[in-house]
Amino acid sequence: MSLLQIEGLGIDFGGLRAVHDVGFSLKPGEVVSVIGPNGAGKTTLFNMISGAYQPGRGRVVLDGEEVTRMPPHLLARRGLSRTFQNLQIFQNMTVLENAMVGHHLYERGSVLADLLALPATRRRSRQAADNSRRLLDRVGLGRAAEQEAGALSYGALKRLEIARALALNPRVLLLDEPAAGCNAVETEEIDHLIAAVAAEGVAILLVEHDMKMVMRISNHIVVLDHGEKIAEGEPAAVARNARVIEAYLGTQAGEAGHADS
Numbered sequence: 001m002s003l004l005q006i007e008g009l010g011i012d013f014g015g016l017r018a019v020h021d022v023g024f025s026l027k028p029g030e031v032v033s034v035i036g037p038n039g040a041g042k043t044t045l046f047n048m049i050s051g052a053y054q055p056g057r058g059r060v061v062l063d064g065e066e067v068t069r070m071p072p073h074l075l076a077r078r079g080l081s082r083t084f085q086n087l088q089i090f091q092n093m094t095v096l097e098n099a100m101v102g103h104h105l106y107e108r109g110s111v112l113a114d115l116l117a118l119p120a121t122r123r124r125s126r127q128a129a130d131n132s133r134r135l136l137d138r139v140g141l142g143r144a145a146e147q148e149a150g151a152l153s154y155g156a157l158k159r160l161e162i163a164r165a166l167a168l169n170p171r172v173l174l175l176d177e178p179a180a181g182c183n184a185v186e187t188e189e190i191d192h193l194i195a196a197v198a199a200e201g202v203a204i205l206l207v208e209h210d211m212k213m214v215m216r217i218s219n220h221i222v223v224l225d226h227g228e229k230i231a232e233g234e235p236a237a238v239a240r241n242a243r244v245i246e247a248y249l250g251t252q253a254g255e256a257g258h259a260d261s
């Protein structure tokens with residue numbers, strides 16, 4: 001059974017049909033990538049699924065329950081979390097503190113309780129720190145916990161961002177360009193991390209421009225062009241698809257074909 005079901009999703013900006021009638025689904029442990037030329041609607045689709053944009057049409061169903069238009073913090077509590085294209089890391093805080101932000105963003109409790117440092121609040125903070133350390137180990141940053149985040153390499157920062165999105169043990173993880181700006185070694189580390197998270201049963205939805213990475217790690221690819229789904233399927237089949245090659249002509253046709261080999 002599918003964990004995340006996208007049905008006929010669409011949105012217009014003024015007269016522009018940015019996304020129209022897009023549907024697909026994700027099963028637990030599956031890596032699904034959304035690709036398409038610049039301006040195809042990938043980020044807009046992502047923003048609608050993660051609650052940042054309100055879709056004009058269609059439904060988002062998480063584990064059988066409709067969650068269309070639900071705000072991001074409620075979606076996170078229900079098991080859907082995301083990372084951002086532009087890093088949302090606090091450079092002057094430690095790596096551990098940054099990982100703990102993931103908990104504080106979504107945990108229950110009140111500002112007053114925090115100010116009074118009530119026992120329950122202190123207990124929650126301790127639990128958040130313990131859990132964050134485990135998450136840092138999971139993304140290969142355990143030893144960097146006390147370092148300032150600003151001292152990390154770019155690839156490590158990207159992994160820190162993923163650690164934060166894992167704070168509430170999501171069942172669905174949306175990754176917005178997790179390898180953007182990374183070198184080949186850093187990209188490979190992120191590959192491994194994504195595969196490891198998926199192996200634990202988390203469904204992963206990915207928007208990524210690095211076509212080789214997409215071809216390597218995806219179980220299924222959805223292709224958008226001008227806001228519409230023009231193809232979907234296994235990586236090898238998508239890379240051979242005539243409509244996909246045509247959509248990419250003049251942009252990334254070479255890479256898409258190359259990645260099939």
Ligand SMILES: Nc1ncnc2c1ncn2[C@@H]1O[C@H](COP(=O)(O)OP(=O)(O)OP(=O)(O)O)[C@@H](O)[C@H]1O
Nearest residue numbers: 013016017018036037038039040041042043044045
């Ligand atoms: N907030 C907005 N207001 C108006 N138009 C928008 C908005 N966001 C996106 N668009 C338009 O919607 C279309 C889809 O944009 P989107 O950013 O989703 O594409 P993309 O596939 O993510 O592109 P890229 O690969 O360049 O990131 C584009 O024509 C874009 O200009």
